[in-house]
Amino acid sequence: MQLRRRPDGYLWLGTEFGLLRFDGVRNVLWQPPPDERLPSNYIVRLLAARDGTLWIGTSKGLASWKGGKLTQYPALAERFCA
Secondary structure, eight states, rough: OOEEOTTOOOEEEEEEEEEEEOOOOOOEEOOOOOOOOSSSSSSEEEEEETOOOOEEEETTEEEEEEEEEEEEEEEGHHHHHH
């Protein structure tokens, strides 16, 4: 399990079942915007950057979450997952 705090105040937890957001009281399963998804729900790494970006490493690739926008990096998937 990976655990990171972002400047938004939430504590983010990466598990083999998905990405969770903890607000200090409860865990909520994070849902991506409609018609978007993470490369995999199996989260292996999290990094909370100073600029507020949450970098999400999954078993099948890399994504980032910032300002309500999910971005995938398919060109890095093979290198990241190797």
